Amino acid sequence: MTEPILWIAPGACSLAPHILIHEAEIDFKTVVLSAKAGFPEEYRHVNPKARVPIFQLGDETITEVPAIMTAISQLSPNKHLLGKTNLEIVRTYEWFNWISGTLHGQAFGGLRRPSRFSDDPQTYDSIKAKGKKTVEESFTYIEENLKGNHAVGDTFTAVDAYLLVFYRWGNETGYDMRVKYPKFTGLVMEALKRDSVNAAIEDEGIEFWFAKS
Numbered sequence: 001m002t003e004p005i006l007w008i009a010p011g012a013c014s015l016a017p018h019i020l021i022h023e024a025e026i027d028f029k030t031v032v033l034s035a036k037a038g039f040p041e042e043y044r045h046v047n048p049k050a051r052v053p054i055f056q057l058g059d060e061t062i063t064e065v066p067a068i069m070t071a072i073s074q075l076s077p078n079k080h081l082l083g084k085t086n087l088e089i090v091r092t093y094e095w096f097n098w099i100s101g102t103l104h105g106q107a108f109g110g111l112r113r114p115s116r117f118s119d120d121p122q123t124y125d126s127i128k129a130k131g132k133k134t135v136e137e138s139f140t141y142i143e144e145n146l147k148g149n150h151a152v153g154d155t156f157t158a159v160d161a162y163l164l165v166f167y168r169w170g171n172e173t174g175y176d177m178r179v180k181y182p183k184f185t186g187l188v189m190e191a192l193k194r195d196s197v198n199a200a201i202e203d204e205g206i207e208f209w210f211a212k213s
């Protein structure tokens with residue numbers, strides 16, 4: 001089979017599957033777009049939803065972070081990147097759904113992309129304020145629900161990679177993540193010890209910490 005292709009934008013949510021594919025030790029290629037410039041019209045046929053990540057695996061084009069991370073995990077089943085037991089896999093999907101729908105779509109979506117929620121620019125300030133509040137509630141939820149340095153079980157899974165993206169966005173937004181969320185910070189510091197995480201950050205040419213963080 002030809003090498004799979006992962007479409008990413010530096011620092012975007014595509015960082016999670018990018019970390020995971022390094023962790024899975026699969027040969028792959030990337031197509032790099034710019035998140036800030038928006039999804040280029042000329043590639044809309046690849047993903048009509050006009051978003052990254054996109055994963056091309058043989059003849060299949062897979063979109064949505066949780067689906068892509070499932071596909072990557074299935075390519076390296078011995079690494080148990082979705083968890084080791086049936087219950088851990090269930091917990092992974094519990095996190096996936098919440099991260100994708102609430103933390104990403106609703107909270108950061110509202111804060112950063114209010115135009116996704118309303119066509120009336122006069123509503124944008126209140127949508128952003130609600131998004132910010134939901135970001136803070138979500139970080140508190142993470143802090144209160146982590147039992148150790150991994151979100152699921154006692155080893156690194158796709159959920160740790162996914163959470164790390166939003167910790168970084170929290171830094172970028174100006175939250176003092178290290179002080180406010182020590183358990184979340186513990187998970188991230190553990191993840192930052194991994195070659196996969198450092199390789200993806202280096203490939204994307206992004207900073208993990210920001211001046212204020």
Ligand SMILES: N[C@@H](CCC(=O)N[C@@H](CS)C(=O)NCC(=O)O)C(=O)O
Nearest residue numbers: 012013038039051052053064065100
């Ligand atoms: N639900 C999608 C969300 C994907 C998404 O929002 N991607 C953002 C980057 S984090 C994007 O492509 N934004 C480009 C744009 O909105 O133009 C998923 O989980 O993959």
